[in-house]
Amino acid sequence: MAQPLTRERFAAKLFDLRERYWDTHPFHLRLHSGGCTPPELRRWVANRWYYQLVLTRKNAAIIANCPLPEVRRIWSQRLAYQDGPSGDEGGLADWLVLAEAVGLDRAEVLDERHVARGTRFAVNAYLHFCQTRPWTDGVAAALTEMFSPDHMAERVTAWRAHYPWIDEGGYAYFEHRIPVARKDSAQTLELVLDHCTTTAEQQAAIDALAFKCEVLRAMLDAVDYGADR
Numbered sequence: 527m528a529q530p531l532t533r534e535r536f537a538a539k540l541f542d543l544r545e546r547y548w549d550t551h552p553f554h555l556r557l558h559s560g561g562c563t564p565p566e567l568r569r570w571v572a573n574r575w576y577y578q579l580v581l582t583r584k585n586a587a588i589i590a591n592c593p594l595p596e597v598r599r600i601w602s603q604r605l606a607y608q609d610g611p612s613g614d615e616g617g618l619a620d621w622l623v624l625a626e627a628v629g630l631d632r633a634e635v636l637d638e639r640h641v642a643r644g645t646r647f648a649v650n651a652y653l654h655f656c657q658t659r660p661w662t663d664g665v666a667a668a669l670t671e672m673f674s675p676d677h678m679a680e681r682v683t684a685w686r687a688h689y690p691w692i693d694e695g696g697y698a699y700f701e702h703r704i705p706v707a708r709k710d711s712a713q714t715l716e717l718v719l720d721h722c723t724t725t726a727e728q729q730a731a732i733d734a735l736a737f738k739c740e741v742l743r744a745m746l747d748a749v750d751y752g753a754d755r
């Protein structure tokens with residue numbers, strides 16, 4: 527069996543997966559260059575709702591699989607983020623504001639009528655992964671957030687430039703999320719580097735992050751293809 531990677535080399539291998547992140551998917555390139563129609567932009571927002579809905583459940587699954595109180599203490603801070611303290615506050619509430627800002631009715635988001643089957647399969651696979659794999663794999667899969675803050679910031683700039691019809695209040699989700707994603711992802715990386723110390727654990731973490739990149743890209747394949755067929 528090969529020697530485990532040094533901490534630096536392991537971190538570098540994880541960062542190498544940057545090239546598989548969803549910012550380079552053709553749909554995101556079109557979305558950011560102003561090439562999407564209003565219905566396409568709405569389809570992206572309505573499909574992402576399903577991902578947002580599942581985040582708290584996958585984080586709860588990671589905690590359920592983790593025997594270490596010091597890790598559970600850290601990870602449990604993520605449970606409240608999307609659900610918020612009430613129906614009017616938190617990530618899900620902000621996402622519904624975004625949905626309305628792009629012209630969706632709240633009801634058509636909540637009843638998931640625009641969620642493509644491919645989005646559902648991909649997001650459900652992410653949840654199943656976190657439920658059934660060791661907690662370290664679930665944590666490593668969240669490392670896509672190392673790559674998300676710059677991408678989210680570019681999204682806000684691009685949308686303001688290309689889609690001026692979007693109501694300004696809709697950007698609250700990303701404005702709240704960007705600093706949290708920076709902090710969370712630094713913490714996630716520390717956990718992975720500290721707890722994945724054998725060759726097998728390190729490889730499983732790299733594979734988990736690669737899997738998560740595929741989940742995100744599969745969602746975009748589904749959005750690109752169209753929901754209502």
Ligand SMILES: O=C(O)c1cc(C(=O)O)c2c(n1)C(=O)C(=O)c1cc(C(=O)O)[nH]c1-2
Nearest residue numbers: 581617667668669670671673674677678703
């Ligand atoms: O808008 C984005 O591009 C984007 C990407 C990701 C990601 O890379 O997984 C997340 C989010 N947003 C996000 O808002 C979020 O709360 C989030 C949680 C997670 C995770 O896997 O735990 N990823 C992401």
